[in-house]
Amino acid sequence: MPDRESERFSPWIGFRTLFYKEVLRFWKVGFQTVAAPVLNAVLFLLIFSHVLDRHVTVYGDISYTTFLVPGLIMMSLLQNAFANSSSSLIQSKITGNIIFVLLPPISYREFFTAYVTASVLRGLMVGVGVWLVAAPFVDLPMAYPLWVLMFAVLGGAILGSFGVIAGIWADKFDQLSAFQNFLIMPLTMLSGVFYSIHSLPGLWQSISHVNPFFFMIDGFRYGFFGQSDVSPWLSLAVVGACFVLLSALTLSMLARGYKLRN
Amino acid sequence: MTPAIRIDSVTKHYGAFQALAGVSLEVAQGEFFGLLGPNGAGKTTLISSLAGLTRPSSGTLEVMGHDVVTDYRRARMKFGVVPQELVFDPFFSVRELLRIQSGYFGIARNEEWIDEVLDNLDLLPKANANMRTLSGGMKRRVLVAQALVHRPPVIVLDEPTAGVDVELRQGLWQFIRKLNRDGHTIVLTTHYLEEAETLCGRIAMLKAGKIVALDSTRALLKQFASHSLRVRVTDADAALAVGGVIEDGSWVTFGFDAYADVEQLLARLREAGAGVEEIQIGEPDLERVFVEVMNRA
Numbered sequence: 001m002p003d004r005e006s007e008r009f010s011p012w013i014g015f016r017t018l019f020y021k022e023v024l025r026f027w028k029v030g031f032q033t034v035a036a037p038v039l040n041a042v043l044f045l046l047i048f049s050h051v052l053d054r055h056v057t058v059y060g061d062i063s064y065t066t067f068l069v070p071g072l073i074m075m076s077l078l079q080n081a082f083a084n085s086s087s088s089l090i091q092s093k094i095t096g097n098i099i100f101v102l103l104p105p106i107s108y109r110e111f112f113t114a115y116v117t118a119s120v121l122r123g124l125m126v127g128v129g130v131w132l133v134a135a136p137f138v139d140l141p142m143a144y145p146l147w148v149l150m151f152a153v154l155g156g157a158i159l160g161s162f163g164v165i166a167g168i169w170a171d172k173f174d175q176l177s178a179f180q181n182f183l184i185m186p187l188t189m190l191s192g193v194f195y196s197i198h199s200l201p202g203l204w205q206s207i208s209h210v211n212p213f214f215f216m217i218d219g220f221r222y223g224f225f226g227q228s229d230v231s232p233w234l235s236l237a238v239v240g241a242c243f244v245l246l247s248a249l250t251l252s253m254l255a256r257g258y259k260l261r262n
Numbered sequence: 263m264t265p266a267i268r269i270d271s272v273t274k275h276y277g278a279f280q281a282l283a284g285v286s287l288e289v290a291q292g293e294f295f296g297l298l299g300p301n302g303a304g305k306t307t308l309i310s311s312l313a314g315l316t317r318p319s320s321g322t323l324e325v326m327g328h329d330v331v332t333d334y335r336r337a338r339m340k341f342g343v344v345p346q347e348l349v350f351d352p353f354f355s356v357r358e359l360l361r362i363q364s365g366y367f368g369i370a371r372n373e374e375w376i377d378e379v380l381d382n383l384d385l386l387p388k389a390n391a392n393m394r395t396l397s398g399g400m401k402r403r404v405l406v407a408q409a410l411v412h413r414p415p416v417i418v419l420d421e422p423t424a425g426v427d428v429e430l431r432q433g434l435w436q437f438i439r440k441l442n443r444d445g446h447t448i449v450l451t452t453h454y455l456e457e458a459e460t461l462c463g464r465i466a467m468l469k470a471g472k473i474v475a476l477d478s479t480r481a482l483l484k485q486f487a488s489h490s491l492r493v494r495v496t497d498a499d500a501a502l503a504v505g506g507v508i509e510d511g512s513w514v515t516f517g518f519d520a521y522a523d524v525e526q527l528l529a530r531l532r533e534a535g536a537g538v539e540e541i542q543i544g545e546p547d548l549e550r551v552f553v554e555v556m557n558r559a
Contacts, residue, residue: 017365
């Protein structure tokens, strides 16, 4: 019988393979997807620490360079988690090879989990890269490692999920770069990566509180210093809610086959 | 026996445009079935609906008894598609792609079958080459290999020989025929009607989203196409009086159903004063059937 193989299906293998393919895809161009973002972050670190380290201290006696490192790690992690799923999907859509993922019996949940998990992994690899490069020059404490890990994974998952939405919605690279340049970049830059929001005027402090990236970075930084601009529990609640909402939206798009299955 | 494919009253609208207008069709297991039609007739929409790439507006589609929407995992496990467009993932080698494609179908270790498919498609020497480095014909073969990695009992080939050289085309058909002999159901769409005529036991013709002909290839040929008698005559105008059609200068063509009619035709030409210098007899072909069916529909 020709269909003896087709009687069996293991969803776990389907998910694992899609995850593996997504990881292999960015790893094969590792200079572009991991090494280059690490270099970018290190350049930020060198320039800002050179200019500001002797003039600014944060949370009492923490040097500016030490304060900056967690923010840069998280910024790089978030941007690369977004870039991974979004660029993979738009490339697959434009070249047409997305059908190889749509034809197999992979469910929309497995699809979502594989793309988001691979995005988290790339984000973590870039984040760890920035950390490792900065480590010899900065004495970075680690007050609560689990909080660091929790915010890193949740932040990566939020941006990975957002990348899936952007990659599915965008029909051309130009639309995707608009997401990156007009939304992700300003929101991360203005989220307290380079400063504590206590140093901002009242109005800007209030505005920062509606930026979810602020809570991702502030909570992540709490894991290192044991201090933060707002309660880490508030940050966790906001980040957790963002993850649930974005995941629900992404899963709903995938379940409906929005822009993937006509 | 459960049909390999069952399509029941399927419609598909894209806004005001109706791509499929109530298509119903069954393909039995083990058939070599042709799906023909002009561009825009709805062939690819129908195939995409079977593959789960397009969601029908109404109606149901089943593959080996499994609904493609409600029981999509089983339906897709039994379905392999060779897409029309030459699409590929530029990050991977041929073998990597086939391993990945196997994994998508839940098959972790598939090396033996991958090697067999690569061998049958003459792809073994290119197994470790990156997809970007392959010629168009090679890429087409990889598409076939990808559709077969999970050994689906139902295989759809959407214009598989478009832009493919003669040697590869022959090799490909040899392999597909072997799969059909082994029990796989094959559904073929092609614009090369002589391929469909040679390979397909049964044919459906689509026009504007509707099936306008559905029968065995032999019955379609018998029903719609007659034999043709081409004669070079000394006086073409005289031959016209007998009912022929002038092709170029002195060649005139007549249609006939039985060989016994030839003698009568020649006698009538002689009587009309058109001396016969040369004769050619043409067999009925699918191209004529296709043109006839499309004109009538």
